[in-house]
Amino acid sequence: MFARVIGTGSCLPGNPVSNDDLAARGIDTNDEWIVTRTGIRSRYLAEPGTTSSQLGLTAAQRALEMAGIGAETLDLIIVATSTPDYIFPSTACLIQGKLGNKGAAAFDVQAVCSGFTYALGIAEKFIRSGSHRRALVIGAEVFSRILDWNDRGTCVLFGDGAGAVVLEASEKPGILATAMHADGSQSGILNVPGQVCGGQVTGDPFLRMDGQAVFKFAVRVLADIAEEVCANAGVATADVDWLIPHQANIRIIEATGKKLGIDRDKVIVTVDRHGNTSAASVPLALDEAVRDGRIQRGQKVLVEGVGGGFTWGAALLEF
Numbered sequence: 625m626f627a628r629v630i631g632t633g634s635c636l637p638g639n640p641v642s643n644d645d646l647a648a649r650g651i652d653t654n655d656e657w658i659v660t661r662t663g664i665r666s667r668y669l670a671e672p673g674t675t676s677s678q679l680g681l682t683a684a685q686r687a688l689e690m691a692g693i694g695a696e697t698l699d700l701i702i703v704a705t706s707t708p709d710y711i712f713p714s715t716a717c718l719i720q721g722k723l724g725n726k727g728a729a730a731f732d733v734q735a736v737c738s739g740f741t742y743a744l745g746i747a748e749k750f751i752r753s754g755s756h757r758r759a760l761v762i763g764a765e766v767f768s769r770i771l772d773w774n775d776r777g778t779c780v781l782f783g784d785g786a787g788a789v790v791l792e793a794s795e796k797p798g799i800l801a802t803a804m805h806a807d808g809s810q811s812g813i814l815n816v817p818g819q820v821c822g823g824q825v826t827g828d829p830f831l832r833m834d835g836q837a838v839f840k841f842a843v844r845v846l847a848d849i850a851e852e853v854c855a856n857a858g859v860a861t862a863d864v865d866w867l868i869p870h871q872a873n874i875r876i877i878e879a880t881g882k883k884l885g886i887d888r889d890k891v892i893v894t895v896d897r898h899g900n901t902s903a904a905s906v907p908l909a910l911d912e913a914v915r916d917g918r919i920q921r922g923q924k925v926l927v928e929g930v931g932g933g934f935t936w937g938a939a940l941l942e943f
């Protein structure tokens with residue numbers, strides 16, 4: 625029994641915000657620096673009041689529509705997010721309520737930019753065990769809410785959005801292998817160290833990052849985990865049709881592709897237009913490439929993420 629993707633969907637809020645738009649808002653930056661260092665040209669930023677659950681709901685509705693199934697038939701809903709609407713209830717429960725589903729198991733996964741790959745791996749295990757048959761897996765973020773807009777080293781990198789997939793138990797191949805890892809000793813290089821305590825935010829509520837340490841870590845683990853899932857599935861990396869790495873920086877994406885020997889034209893890239901949308905980046909890129917016809921049924925797609933924790937995860941699927 626496989627967990628097979630039967631629908632994908634995504635949602636980006638509002639209009640693209642260019643690098644020049646950010647400079648015009650008073651951030652001490654320029655298009656040339658951002659494009660050269662990251663490959664990012666624009667990103668989407670949610671209006672105040674727009675939440676992860678709203679973006680995730682729209683992505684989910686589009687995925688359900690592609691799958692041709694009703695939300696009431698889902699028995700598992702997992703949302704990967706580090707920017708939930710509330711401390712609780714989970715964003716998964718909020719989306720479940722808005723979809724009108726009753727009874728499915730619903731919970732959030734917090735693995736930052738690896739969150740979607742973690743959620744996909746968890747859903748796959750539920751389905752393979754036979755306990756669940758139809759899962760909705762969402763990555764949804766409003767990272768713009770946790771950015772320090774006075775820190776030009778981080779605020780230009782991120783964007784908001786959501787992506788979703790519907791998985792179904794199937795005898796036809798679907799997810800072939802998954803892997804998830806973490807190294808908590810690296811929690812200091814990317815974090816949001818604030819807390820809610822006694823009704824107040826205490827500490828620093830904004831994202832902080834040691835960019836160069838993150839860069840080196842990301843390139844190493846993205847190559848390692850891609851090889852791991854390919855080996856577990858018995859598939860050569862040369863036989864991967866599409867690589868969808870976490871969309872954080874074009875230089876990380878290109879270095880990963882190069883290490884794996886995967887041609888540039890087999891790598892799906894959205895970072896130029898979406899920026900880094902954390903847990904939403906992989907399902908957003910997947911949905912784009914499914915809808916524009918690049919990803920075809922029967923092809924092998926390798927998705928992978930890396931992010932705060934540090935965490936990293938991957939899945940190899942036959943689409």
Ligand code: UT7
Binds near residue numbers: 654776838870872
């Ligand atoms: O999901 C995982 C999340 N994060 C990542 O994947 C990020 C990984 N890291 C990176 O992508 C890169 O390290 C960055 C893009 C964040 C930074 O690139 P870098 O080549 O490591 O630059 P840097 O931080 O060493 O900064 C170089 C210079 C500094 O100026 P000085 O000290 O050399 O005068 C910065 O102040 O660039 C300056 N700088 C900027 N200049 C214009 C930093 N941010 C900006 C900016 N605009 N936005």
